[in-house]
Amino acid sequence: MVSLVKLSPERPSAWLESVRLIEAWFATKERIDRLMEQASPSLPHTERARCQHLVFGVVRHSGRLEKTLGQFVAHPPRFVTRAILYVAGFEIIDEPAQIAQIVHHAVQHAKSLTSIPEAKLVNAVARKMAKSLIEEVPPVALASSDSLAAYYSHPEWIVKRWLVTLGAQATRALLEWNQSPAPVFARWRAGDDASAGPVPEWLKPTPWKNFYEIASGKWSEVEPLLKAGTIYLQDPATRIAVDLLDPKPGEQVLDLCAAPGGKSLLIADRLKTEGLLVSWDLPESRVDRLRENLSRAKGLKTEVVIGDIIGEGARCLRQENLQVLYDAVLIDVSCSNTGVMRHRVDVRWRLQESDFGRHSRQQTLLLDAAATYVKEGGRLVYSTCSIDADENERVADAFIKKNEGRFVLEKKEISYPWVSGHDGAAAFLFKRI
Numbered sequence: 001m002v003s004l005v006k007l008s009p010e011r012p013s014a015w016l017e018s019v020r021l022i023e024a025w026f027a028t029k030e031r032i033d034r035l036m037e038q039a040s041p042s043l044p045h046t047e048r049a050r051c052q053h054l055v056f057g058v059v060r061h062s063g064r065l066e067k068t069l070g071q072f073v074a075h076p077p078r079f080v081t082r083a084i085l086y087v088a089g090f091e092i093i094d095e096p097a098q099i100a101q102i103v104h105h106a107v108q109h110a111k112s113l114t115s116i117p118e119a120k121l122v123n124a125v126a127r128k129m130a131k132s133l134i135e136e137v138p139p140v141a142l143a144s145s146d147s148l149a150a151y152y153s154h155p156e157w158i159v160k161r162w163l164v165t166l167g168a169q170a171t172r173a174l175l176e177w178n179q180s181p182a183p184v185f186a187r188w189r190a191g192d193d194a195s196a197g198p199v200p201e202w203l204k205p206t207p208w209k210n211f212y213e214i215a216s217g218k219w220s221e222v223e224p225l226l227k228a229g230t231i232y233l234q235d236p237a238t239r240i241a242v243d244l245l246d247p248k249p250g251e252q253v254l255d256l257c258a259a260p261g262g263k264s265l266l267i268a269d270r271l272k273t274e275g276l277l278v279s280w281d282l283p284e285s286r287v288d289r290l291r292e293n294l295s296r297a298k299g300l301k302t303e304v305v306i307g308d309i310i311g312e313g314a315r316c317l318r319q320e321n322l323q324v325l326y327d328a329v330l331i332d333v334s335c336s337n338t339g340v341m342r343h344r345v346d347v348r349w350r351l352q353e354s355d356f357g358r359h360s361r362q363q364t365l366l367l368d369a370a371a372t373y374v375k376e377g378g379r380l381v382y383s384t385c386s387i388d389a390d391e392n393e394r395v396a397d398a399f400i401k402k403n404e405g406r407f408v409l410e411k412k413e414i415s416y417p418w419v420s421g422h423d424g425a426a427a428f429l430f431k432r433i
Contacts, residue, residue: 012040014050015087016109021055022083025346032059032346045219053181057090059345060179063153064133065089072128073121081118084110085126092130099130142168152179157353158338165389173418174387178341178348184214185422186222186231189269189296200225207421208236229296234262237339237423240413241330241383242266244429249274251327256309256370259285261293263332268297278322280305309369317373325375333363335386339417339424356390363395371399371407374432380407383427387416392426399430407432 012020021035028035032055039051058065065086069076076082088106092099103126110119139147145163149156152175162171188199188210202221203212211234214222225231242263247253247270255264258279268277277297279290283306294302307316314324336355337347367382374380382399384391392414400409407430417424 012043014043014047014054015105017043017047017051018054018058018087019080019083019109019113021051022058022086023079025055025059026079026082031350032056033344046217049216049219054087054090056181056345057094058086059349061090061093061153062086062349063149063155064093064151065129065153067150068129068132068136069125071132072125077118077121078114081110081114081122084113084122085129088122088126089129089133092133096134099134103127103130141172148172148175152176154178154348155351158348158351161353170416170418174416177418180342182342184233185235186212186214186225187234187266188212188230189232190230203231206236208239211236211239229298232262232265232293232296234266235340235343235423237385237415237417237420237425238262238266240415240425241332241381241427242270244383244411244413244427245328245330245379245381247271247275247328252276252323253278254326254329254373255279256329256331256373257281257285257333257366258290259287260289261286261291263330264290264302265293265296267330268294268300268302271300273299276301276303278303278305278317278326280307280309280316282306282308310365313369314372324373326373326378327375328379328381329370329374330381330383331366331370332383333359333366333391335359335363335384335391336388337385339385339387339415339426342417343423356388359386360390360395363391364398367395367399368402371403371430371432376432378432380430380432381427382430383425385423385425387414387424387426392428396428405433 017040021039024030024035025032036052036055039048043051068089069085084106088102091102106126107119107123110122139151145156145159149159154175159171162174186203200221202215202218204215206213247267249272252275253267253271255267255277258264259281261279264277264279271277277300279294281287281290287304287306291304294304303320303322305316305320317324336351336359337344341347371380382396386392396409400407409428410431411429414426415424
């Protein structure tokens with residue numbers, strides 16, 4: 001049992017809460033998005049945003065921070081002291097002109113969160129870390145994988161993989177992309193419906209229709225629109241698979257691996273009030289979120305099916321008195337998440353090289369299962385949030401080879417984030433002959 005420092009029951013600051021969450025991350029290795037859900041509910045929205053900025057920043061830069069700290073201490077300090085130094089270290093990277101204030105702030109809090117000797121350690125080490133961090137320069141253009149991995153805080157094995165598959169220039173662009181904070185996008189669900197009123201000015205237009213970037217500090221304006229269902233927080237990359245699927249009003253659509261339901265809701269909005277949308281996922285997935293999202297699709301017949309599409313097959317559909325064959329089927333599979341590392345900041349530290357083979361084998365099974373639900377002349381879209389060929393082109397090529405004369409590949413689209421300007425994703429459109 002790891003004992004974490006208890007903070008004051010009074011309303012915590014973003015900084016103190018970020019230290020607590022980073023300490024918990026060190027101690028438990030829990031997913032950072034789940035830890036953020038444990039942030040104090042008493043944090044105001046602006047403070048919560050600042051807390052997330054600090055926490056995600058530390059996780060993004062933790063490799064570099066660990067290397068820098070290791071230069072000045074023989075043994076890693078205990079978790080709370082290390083968390084203080086990491087948060088201060090990220091603040092220095094983020095705001096190098098504020099070094100004196102950052103170090104002073106960290107030392108003052110260390111006095112109450114740790115011991116006097118540890119506070120003195122924070123004072124001495126934070127100053128040395130600051131000098132090292134601000135004097136460190138980015139690696140040269142054709143730097144080695146170890147230099148790139150250390151500076152951009154990625155495991156070296158994945159940097160090597162990208163250098164081989166993407167090349168030096170694209171790898172550098174991807175690493176820089178992953179280190180930058182992700183903006184928050186919203187989809188304007190009202191489309192061209194004038195009755196919803198004009199799009200607020202604080203929603204910044206993007207190149208992608210009905211997708212907007214939310215200006216900072218606007219959460220009080222965002223909440224009413226979310227509750228009303230006028231907007232939905234969603235990255236523009238999610239539109240790629242649905243665009244290829246091209247659901248039309250009146251069609252019967254099956255969305256597999258659907259939770260938490262962002263793509264299901266987008267499909268529902270394309271169907272409007274005509275047709276049927278069946279969303280299917282495993283019982284342990286985020287089915288509650290899926291149901292909540294589908295509840296926003298007013299006037300459309302929707303169904304949620306729970307079960308294993310591989311192990312239980314069409315039995316789950318028949319139990320719900322639903323048809324087995326559909327005009328359009330989408331399967332958005334679990335993957336390495338290499339296209340969304342800017343959002344899912346700890347993926348790089350959880351991912352293993354062997355995961356690519358494991359994922360591709362599972363993805364092949366899922367795609368084969370999804371194909372059984374497509375009616376003749378129907379459409380099947382396979383999608384991932386990966387930019388790795390093992391999970392994308394190779395899975396699609398193997399499927400076509402196995403189903404020659406039954407399915408044809410009509411179109412594919414792969415989003416590389418440093419090119420597209422949003423999350424990475426891949427989608428392949430197959431037509432059943």
